[in-house]
Amino acid sequence: MxxxxxxxxxxxxxxxxxxxxxxxxxxxxxxxxxxxxxxxxxxxxxxxxxxxxxxxxxxxxxxxxxxxxxxxxxxxxxxxxICFVPQERALFPKMTVRENLRMGGFSLKDQSDLERRVDEIEEQFPILKERRDQHAGTMSGGQQQTLAMARTMILRPDxxxxxxxxxxxxxxxxxxxxxxxxxxxxxxxxxxxxxxxxxxxxxxxxxxxxxxxxxxxxxxxxxxxxxxxxxxxxxxxxxxxx
Ligand SMILES: Nc1ncnc2c1ncn2[C@@H]1O[C@H](COP(=O)(O)OP(=O)(O)OP(=O)(O)O)[C@@H](O)[C@H]1O
Ligand SMILES: [Mg+2]
Structure with a gap:
């Protein structure tokens, strides 16, 4: 199978x-x-x-x-x-977009690897690069959903x-x-x-x-x-x- x-x-x-x-x-x-x-x-x-x-x-x-x-x-x-994004998205509203992306990879030991992965995601989703220093909670619903989805990719899930x-x-x-x-x-x-x-x-x-x-x-x-x-x-x- x-x-x-x-x-x-x-x-x-x-x-x-x-x-x-x-x-x-x-x-x-x-x-x-x-x-x-x-x-x-x-x-x-x-x-x-x-x-x-x-x-x-x-x-x-x-x-x-x-x-x-x-x-x-x-x-x-x-x-x-296997990564799960619940309905409520579970972002950290008072953290910046980039900090939220980093949180997606908090279990990674190698900090420079984590930074590289965050950079990669920013390249794939320009809106997240543009908004990297903005608090997640102040973005539009669509932007927050983009962040919640993109964040899962940090760990390269199946x-x-x-x-x-x-x-x-x-x-x-x-x-x-x-x-x-x-x-x-x-x-x-x-x-x-x-x-x-x-x-x-x-x-x-x-x-x-x-x-x-x-x-x-x-x-x-x-x-x-x-x-x-x-x-x-x-x-x-x-x-x-x-
Ligand atoms: N935390 C909980 N504790 C107890 N029962 C729950 C809990 N969450 C959901 N349920 C019950 O489980 C059943 C299925 O709920 P579930 O949320 O899985 O449905 P759903 O198909 O996702 O519905 P929706 O389209 O409204 O999101 C419902 O009867 C609900 O009351
Ligand atoms: Mg449901």
Whole structure:
């Protein structure tokens, strides 16, 4: 099998509470963009949290490069190459843009290597170079999202998981998020994105997963998900106009 990550029939929930994920599965292929769709409360964010170790997996398994991630802490999973950008972006608002980028690589021992990597990111994203001394919290939503996404690249991860990166952004900015995602994918990073705008998300993805009630209902090439009549009716706002 050539999957980079395999999530198989996982059950997970918060604390002693009920299972929120109840048979969630997903196959992640290297270098591709994967989009998870489903209604509010379906468990999409919970699935990303379970993959990155923020929630224990009660049964089923998550395998990364053929190795089980069971029992690993989020920092250990990050070190292995899976990075998670939560919905709230988790920037340091009172730090500058450049300091935020450096924080993305705080675990690197070699300071000059870290500086080199930060320089590289600034070259890839000119807006971050231009704004390097500005406090992150004073940038626009789109710029903050750019920073949150670019920051993940410092550690050169295999997989970046993004929870609704376009939330709250003006419609004309939203496409920028997908453009950044493509820049990341072009450098070889595999993307897992949760997107509220299912049509837009799937159109910008290679692979789609429909999650509902904590279960995987359908996964396959994004085009197949877009073309499926039942999925269109239930999750994509009705039938296409021919
Ligand atoms: N920290 C938490 N503690 C307890 N229950 C939680 C917690 N976070 C989420 N839940 C519950 O888990 C279920 C799934 O939530 P989740 O956030 O994963 O859904 P989602 O698919 O991401 O929804 P949305 O589209 O609204 O972001 C919901 O019933 C929610 O109430
Ligand atoms: Mg969510």
């Amino acid at each position: 050539s999957e980079l990550l395999e999530v198989k029939d996982i059950v997970a929930g918060y604390g002693d509470g009920p299972a929120i994920l109840n048979g969630a599965s997903l196959t992640v292929q290297p270098g591709k963009v994967h989009c998870i769709i489903g209604p509010n409360g379906a468990g999409k964010s919970t699935l990303l949290k379970a993959i990155c170790g923020m929630l224990p997996v009660r049964s089923g398994n998550v395998r990364f490069k053929g190795e089980s991630l069971a029992g690993l802490r989020p920092d250990q999973i990050l070190q292995k190459g 997989i970046v998981m993004l929870d609704e990166p376009s939330l709250g952004l003006a419609p004309k900015i939203v496409q920028q998020v997908f453009d950044i995602m493509k820049v990341m994918a072009d450098t070889g990073i595999t993307i897992l994105i949760v997107e509220q705008n299912a049509l837009l998300g799937l159109r910008n993805a290679d692979w789609g997963l429909v999650l509902d009630l904590g279960r995987s209902l359908f996964e396959g090439p994004a085009n197949d998900v877009l073309e499926d009549d039942r999925i269109q009716e239930l999750y994509l706002g009705g039938k296409k106009v021919a």
